[in-house]
Amino acid sequence: MMNDEQLLRYSRQIMLPQVDIRGQESLLQATALIIGLGGLGSPVAMYLAAAGVGRLILCDFDRVDLSNLQRQVIHDSSQLEQYKVDSAAVRLRALNPDVQIETITTPFDAHSLSPAVQAATVVIDCTDNLTTRLAINKLCVDFSKPLIYAAAIRMEGQLSVFHPATLGTPCYRCLYPRDDMIQETCTQSGVLAPIVGIIGSLQAIEAMKWIMGIGQVSLGRLHLLDALQMEWCEVKLQKNPTCPVCGHLP
Template structure:
């Protein structure tokens, strides 16, 4: 690392759980973020600031005025721009030392599989179940950890799924694949700092997975009620009959 990089990331390097080895692991990592909206915005910004060396941003939408209430990676001058391109521009302004690939489209199964295989971790913050289940399938088949969060109105949830571990549930263990439609912010609304909290939490989970620091939320679902400031933790178990993950064998059954 250069002297400037050592100074930039010094507050990480001071942490014994991260140190210079962990910071180098972040620099060597590639993270795929699906969605550059309310959750993806803070996740991307903190991952860029933390020095994750290669970010890949997938989002087919353009920036609208109603997005700016919570999607903080975008600015007033981003209106009518593709979100992936807008995010790339502002992330590189935040940290020019990293690489950012903008994919201004929803990834089909083949491309999602390729991107998941190349990624160290996948982050999903989209507002529909179909894309989350597609990400889950891609991560299962490639053995890539998945950090998933959702927020609506005043409520949010987050969990991490790691198919490298034999006892880790997958997203479909929690939410079996169905034609059920998820609520979305356009119809229900959402308080803006809530997505900031959960997107930042997603970035924290990614940093823990990459550096080995702390304990990720594998096998746990955290729920947050923003109205009353209350957290609840639910234990999750792998479903031995899950149609998504039951046929996959973990590549690594140990936890360091």
């Protein structure tokens, strides 16, 4: 049961009929694994902490660099050279002391991430390279965990949710079937700062909807943002029956 301070803190969410006390309690009991505490991970972590997700597992082996501060708003100039997860944990604990914060600074691989993926209610991919995304996707399929995926570059962003255990829906590997498919990064091509804020905030919304079991999550749909023209489009995704990761699922 929530105490009086929690009821006040989360009152504006609890007022929503789709959320109510039951939804807020679901958030408080949930565990979100956030992989990558950069441009996307910053708004994801801050909004989930503020909204009352009870346990956040932060995973990133990188350190805060001056070039990060243009868009990675969870960090500041006093935290240069700190591990990003440690920098983020300071901000999140100040934002909401009730949230349990755990950190992982080992490099991304199946061995280091497996326990955290198993423990998670939702897994949120805020990374920026194909190899890591494919590894995260496989773990999520193996442990039947929902994967909240996003990417952002230049003035563009994309968002989807993958959970092939839900009948007939694809996994991330269905979207990128080859290991050698080229993906650009912000380091190579740049990014407008608010893009990651927009897309990361939407990741947080999708994660909260999944946890509370409300609304329609973006399974089988890829949302694409062109912020320069301020246009959204949606692409329907199809499951690949020969996918080496999820093809065995019905």
